[in-house]
Amino acid sequence: MNEINSDEIALRRKACKLFDKGVRVTHILKLIPRSRSWLYKWKQRFAAEGFAALDSLDKAPRHSPHEYPHKVVALVRRIRHRLQRGSVGLVGARSIRRELKQRHALKRVPGLTSINRWLKEAGLVATAVAEPEKIYYPAPQLNPAVVFHACDWTQRYLTGGEKVFAFHTVDLHTHALWQTVGRDKTTATVRTHALGVWQELGLPGFPATGQRCRLHWLGQKEPCFWLFRAAVFVLRD
Structure with a gap:
């Protein structure tokens, strides 16, 4: 059963x-x-x-009308072996298929997918193992006790056309993230974001921003340090 x-x-x-x-x-x-x-x-x-x-019957087809004869599979593998023995030239499925067409030996030339499958089954092609994508994190050489923040902003358009600004700050040691969304990128909006960051993630000993932040957030050469002094003043109160 x-x-x-x-x-x-x-x-x-x-x-x-x-x-x-x-x-x-x-x-x-x-x-x-x-x-x-x-x-x-x-x-x-x-x-x-x-x-x-x-008992349940096997639902797999007894015969596939598109199945190639064993002699075709063997021919493909022989061509691959011969191409590999050559001193120069390509040995992939496209080269094998091109040679099959030139020979005019088959009424129906197999496709690239079939050729690759037969080569893999014979161990002639190694299956590539995709490496996991590496996530980039800046790796500053600082004492772990130093709080090091990196901040930047991006603009997005919501459904309907409204533009918003997403401010995000990352602790480069812990990878903790603080993000806020505002309607503009004025000094008041940036100050609100920075104070929230430093209240939740701690005061940075080494803040860093992108070039765009320095030019547009506050219009000053060193806005982060200006904000840092403002935050210290507010948090003291």
Whole structure:
């Protein structure tokens, strides 16, 4: 019995046994929650092949109309071996397919996907293992006790066309993030963001910003240090 579908097969067996005993169809359907067509289908299979026919049949096609003969697969692999022995030249699926076309030996030339699959099955092509994408984090050579923040901003357009500014600051040691969204990038908006950062992530001993921040946030050459002094004054209060 197919263990994966054991409950279903048990119902088929029960239905066929009831049929053999002469139980009416209407009564069988009261005992087994299935349709009349289901019942007659399995009754016919049981009558033809017995209990073995009640197991789930393999739904895979018995024959694939697009399957290539073994001699075609062997030919592809032989061409690959010969190309590899050459001192120069390409050995990939495209080169193999090009040679098959030039030979005019096959009525139907296999595609690149089939050729690559046959080469992999024969161990002639190594499956590339994708390396996990590395996430870049700045790695300042500072004492871990020093709080080092990097901050920047980006502008985005919401659905409907409204423009907003997202300010984000990252602690380069812990990777903790603080982000706020404002309608502008004025001094007041930036000050609010900076004070929130330093209240939650700590006062930075070494703040850093991008060039765009210095030019547009405050219009000063050293806005971070100006904000730092302002934050110290506010936090003291």
